[in-house]
Amino acid sequence: MAPDRRAEARDPFRIRPPFVKCCQTSTGYGDFFSPEQARREARRYQRKGLGAASRWVVDVVRERGIEGKSVLEPGGGIGAIELELLKAGAAHSTVVELSPGYEEVAAQLAREAGVTGRMERHVGDFAADGTEPADVVVLHHVVCCYPDYEVLLGAAAEKAQHMLVFTYPPRNVVSRALLGIVNLWLRIRGTEFRTFAHPPQKMVDVVRRAGFEPYARRRGGIWRGIAFARSSQPSGRA
């Protein structure tokens, strides 16, 4: 079904029907990242602000200058990082989210922050559907929720004009055991969604091959992070 561009222009938070069907019935993302989950996350954000790892993401992006820049966040959830970057001076932000469960809460938070006109959201698989390029691309808590890190990070690097930041869980005996338990619980629940501890160095290699070099790392904690700046165009690009 062709997207209705006029309806999208009237309401950028509109959920496009084909993806709703796909995510709720096929992949399990809509079951797991549900409206209830979104409301819980929004309450936590309103009470306590960003968590430590999310704050790190915002800080490393701001460190390089966010004024007037565009931000793209595949898997942006309720959009808390977008809100903080828009408040810090970003010109525009786009979230592409596989689960439709966040849309209502995200729209409400954007209205409360007064940034609706600068924020756009789409429901879909960023790795398969893509979107417009942006100055900064952020993937926070997302690579662990998608089976193919090469495709996801490759697509993110292709869209990132200047910066790319992603966070990920470490890959060690403890994290793999924990994610194994989570996946068993998901299987018992009958949800198709699974979690992944992808190999960190191989993820870094994907982004480096696309012409980026790391400029900051978050090494401790449950969530590791790495921020890249573009150093060259990938081979094959003009």
Ligand SMILES: C[S@@+](CC[C@H](N)C(=O)[O-])C[C@H]1O[C@@H](n2cnc3c(N)ncnc32)[C@H](O)[C@@H]1O
């Ligand atoms: C653990 S949640 C994190 C949400 C948000 N980034 C945060 O930190 O609160 C992971 C999110 O990534 C989304 N996601 C995973 N793969 C995706 C993809 N290929 N395209 C769009 N969204 C994706 C999931 O639907 C889910 O909402």
